[in-house]
Amino acid sequence: MTTAQTIRPEGRPEGRPPANAVATDAASMMLTLSVAGQLCAVPVLAVRDVLGVQTITRIPLAPREVAGSLNLRGRIVTAVDLRGRLGLPPRAAGEVAMSVVVEVGGELYSLLADQVGEVLTLNPEERAPNPQTLDPAWKEFSRGVHRQDDQLLVLLDVDQLLALGA
Numbered sequence: 252m253t254t255a256q257t258i259r260p261e262g263r264p265e266g267r268p269p270a271n272a273v274a275t276d277a278a279s280m281m282l283t284l285s286v287a288g289q290l291c292a293v294p295v296l297a298v299r300d301v302l303g304v305q306t307i308t309r310i311p312l313a314p315r316e317v318a319g320s321l322n323l324r325g326r327i328v329t330a331v332d333l334r335g336r337l338g339l340p341p342r343a344a345g346e347v348a349m350s351v352v353v354e355v356g357g358e359l360y361s362l363l364a365d366q367v368g369e370v371l372t373l374n375p376e377e378r379a380p381n382p383q384t385l386d387p388a389w390k391e392f393s394r395g396v397h398r399q400d401d402q403l404l405v406l407l408d409v410d411q412l413l414a415l416g417a
Contacts, residue, residue: 279375281406283368283399284351287339291364291405292371292397293351299359300352301367305330314415318363321350328352330361336412338388355413362412373397378406 281292282301300323307319307330316335321328330350334341342348348363378395385393385405392411397404 276372280370280372281404282351282370283404284333284349284362284364285366285368286333286337286364288365289405290368290399290402291333291407292373293353293362293407293409295370297353297355297409298351299354300350302350302352302361304347305350305361317415318348321361323352323359323361326359328359328361330363331413331415332363333412334363334365337392338386353409353413355410360413362409371399373404373406 277296278294280295282295282298283290283292285291302323305321307321309319310317313319316332318330318332318335321330332341332348333339342365346365348365349367350361351364351367352359352361354360378397380395381390381393382396382403385396389405392408394406394408396406
C-alpha cells in the first residue's frame with residue numbers, strides 16, 4: 252500500500268522544506284560566547300568542537316593574543332585568547348577559559364572565551380551594522396550586531412580574528 256504525496260509546483264513534496272532551506276538555517280546558526288561580559292557569537296558552521304579547560308603550552312615570542320597551543324586528539328591547535336585579540340585586559344588569576352575550536356583554511360584554532368553559551372538561529376534580516384560607538388578595536392572583527400533580549404550580540408568574523416600576521 253502506498254500513500255499519496257502532494258507534489259508542489261516547484262517539484263518538492265508538500266511539507267518538506269526546500270533543499271537549500273537547511274543550508275540557509277545552518278548558515279544563520281550562531282554559537283554564543285562571552286568575552287569580558289560582552290555577548291558574542293561565531294558561525295556554527297565554523298565550529299568543530301567546544302572544550303572545557305585545556306592544558307595550553309606557551310609558545311615563546313608569540314604575539315600577545317596567542318595563548319599557546321593545545322593537543323586535540325593528536326593535532327596541534329593554536330589557542331588564540333579572544334581577550335588579547337580584542338584588546339581587553341587578561342583574565343584574573345584563577346579564572347579559566349573555554350575553548351571553541353574552529354577550522355579556517357584547513358587549520359584548527361582554539362578561540363579562548365570566558366564562557367560558551369547556546370546555539371541560536373538568527374534572522375539575517377535583523378542583523379544591524381556595527382554601531383558608531385563600538386570600540387574601534389572590535390570593528391575590524393565584527394560582522395554586525397543583533398539585539399538579544401537586553402544585550403547587544405556582536406557577530407565575530409572568525410577569518411579576521413585569525414588573520415594574526417595581517
